[in-house]
Amino acid sequence: MRGLSKPWPPSNVSPDGQAPRRFVDAERAYRTALPHRSDKTRFARTEFDQLDKGKLRKVMSGEQSSLCVYCERRLSENGRPAHVEHWRPLSGAPEHALCWRNLYLSCATIDTCDGAKGNRRLRWDDADPDLPWPTELEYERLVGFDSDGRMYVRDDVNIDEATRKALELAIDDHRHGGDRRCAILNLNHPTLVAGRRAALDSERTRMEKDFENRTNRTATREQRDEQATQLLDQEQRPAFVSIRVAWLRKRLGRGR
Ligand SMILES: [Zn+2]
Structure with a gap:
């Protein structure tokens, strides 16, 4: 999940053959x-x-x-x-x-x-507001990943309790004593966790290949950061771009 910009609502939403309507x-x-x-x-x-x-x-x-x-x-x-x-x-x-x-x-x-x-709302409690739209919140600042590909809400960011709990429940099941609730978006489903691990492997492989014939065999911090920026700048980003960027910027793991 990442923040998004949505500045251009479509100039025509009518089906073909009907008068155009913005x-x-x-x-x-x-x-x-x-x-x-x-x-x-x-x-x-x-x-x-x-x-x-x-x-x-x-x-x-x-x-x-x-x-x-x-x-x-x-x-x-x-x-x-x-x-x-x-x-x-x-x-x-x-x-x-x-x-x-x-x-x-x-x-x-x-x-x-x-x-x-389905029809569930992105919130912990009915009295809470829904999670803000991605146009209003940079979710990439709030979520982190571990090296196994699992996603979590970072402990080291300052967010209100309602947002934290809603985001945690969006990502994963909640189990606390007798209180059990199913994840709203289920973002640690095994298929997604495996997909994130594969994305990490592909970034590692690409980095090794890029540097195998260079005198400096490992990328500098600046080179890794440049690669992360390039991924984010692509018109069609690679799948699971956020964990790729987190790895490139050495931010995998709890508390990072
Ligand atoms: Zn999806």
């Missing part, structure tokens, strides 16, 4: 009509379904550098179209159903990310 105009019309509807969730679903998802996906894929907003798998990995995901679910927060910063692409898997989340 996303911001669709959102404005929706917001005007919503207070007058008795079944707000149904209205939200109907209006959202009218948007051309292919046109949404095209813009969002660019914003997200072709990675799932939650797990950072490549969106095209399993051949199925990415799911257009409401960060705050359409059923629980219809006021955000057509809000551009509430919409993201999630990988189309059943047991992690949007598939695991």
Whole structure:
């Protein structure tokens, strides 16, 4: 999970053959009509379904550098179209159903990310606010990885308790005494942990190859940092880019 910039809502969200309509105009019309509807969730679903998802996906894929907003798998990995995901679910927060910063692409898997989340909200307690949108919070500052590929919330960052607990529950199951709750996004699913380890192996192999014929056989701190910046600057980032960057910057492990 990383912070994102979403400055350009699509200039046309109408299906082909219909009069073009900008996303911001669709959102404005929706917001005007919503207070007058008795079944707000149904209205939200109907209006959202009218948007051309292919046109949404095209813009969002660019914003997200072709990675799932939650797990950072490549969106095209399993051949199925990415799911257009409401960060705050359409059923629980219809006021955000057509809000551009509430919409993201999630990988189309059943047991992690949007598939695991369903209509749950990204929060610990019903009285808490939802986790902030990635446009509002740099999640890469909050999450860390160990060398086995597991993800966690860093102990050494200063965040409020509601955000910390919600993010911990988003990532992993919670077990404390008799209190057991299933992870909302399930980001330490064995497939994801194995994928992160493979990403680390591929970075190590590439680094060894790059330096095998040089006089200095290992990369300097500056060279590793430059490689991390290059990964982040790519239009299509490699899967699990955050653990790759953490390894390159020598920040793997608890408390780093
Ligand atoms: Zn995912």
